[in-house]
Amino acid sequence: MLAYELAVQNFAVAEHLLQLHELFRGLKGFEPKRNLSLAVCEELSLPTETALHHAKNEHLACSIKATVPLPSCLMADGGITFLLRQAVLVSCTALESFFWDVLRENALTVIRAKGRKADDTLKEITLTLDDYLSLEGYGDPDVRLQQIILNRFQRGTLYDLDKIDEIAGILNVKDFWTPVSAQTGIPTKELRTRLGNLIQRRNEITHRADRPDKQTKPEEIDSHGLRLMSYAWATAHVTTAKSVVAASSDVFKKAITQLQGILDAREEQKLARQTIRSMKDLDIELHNQAADEAQPPTPAP
DSSP, rough: OHHHHHHHHHHHHHHHHHHHHHHHTEEEOOOOHHHHHHHHHHTTTOTTOOOOOEESSSSSSSEETSSSSGGGGGGTTTTHHHHHHHHHHHHHHHHHHHHHHHHHHHHHHHHHHHHGSHHHHTTTOOOOOHHHHHHTTTSSHHHOOOOHHHHHHOOOOOOSSSHHHHHHHTTTTOOOOOHHHHTTTSSSHHHHHHHHHHHHHHHHHHTTTTOOOOOGGGGOOTTTSBBBHHHHHHHHHHHHHHHHHHHHHHHHHHHHHHHHHHHHHHHHHHHHHHHHHHHHHHHHHHHHHHHHHHHHHHHOO
């Protein structure tokens, strides 16, 4: 499932951002011993008196040419929280992209298998004049139908969890959260709460740059005047989103496999009918041929 492969790649970016946060956390400037500066200059093929800046934490020590200064945010208290916010944005994008992509990948199979019994969202697809004219070049009706679906379900945004439920319903998954909860090991209520919080936080970061509102308590505001964001909170919610996508992929794959089985059975029945029809036609032809051969020759006048 291509949708899942793309989601995994996106979540990898979010995880790298979390790793960078931990790598740079607590970074502070320091004055090293002279032999360290000399060793760095020698390693970088720099003059021995080249001005360097040095910083370290419990994980790393780095030396940078003074002409390319280390960003001040890396050493400020709470200055690298932007990495956590970026991880939230990326993981939420991975989450919503997965659900839209898996819908666009499989909606054609759903329509072909379910027909008039498909979800109302598919049955009520409408076309603009531009959509209709753009389809004239497709001779295959399945290709035309696929293009209609792709035009209708352009990648959207998950502003709440209702859209996930809607997409699951379209893909013929009626009890979506139960198997997802079972596979992730997280109760349904907690799953929905975490995903809802992740989506809400993404909206606040996107539309308000994560600035607090009137309801935000003073203790929930950091030294930069933004909402507090902890590594533990970001990690828990990113991990939850990734787990939900992995479980959802399995749930959708099972549902689509069942629908594809319906289509395969129909195709086998169609081929069987064609074979029977061909055999009947062959029997009729052989019967007529045998009848013609059995008739006595017509005497010459």
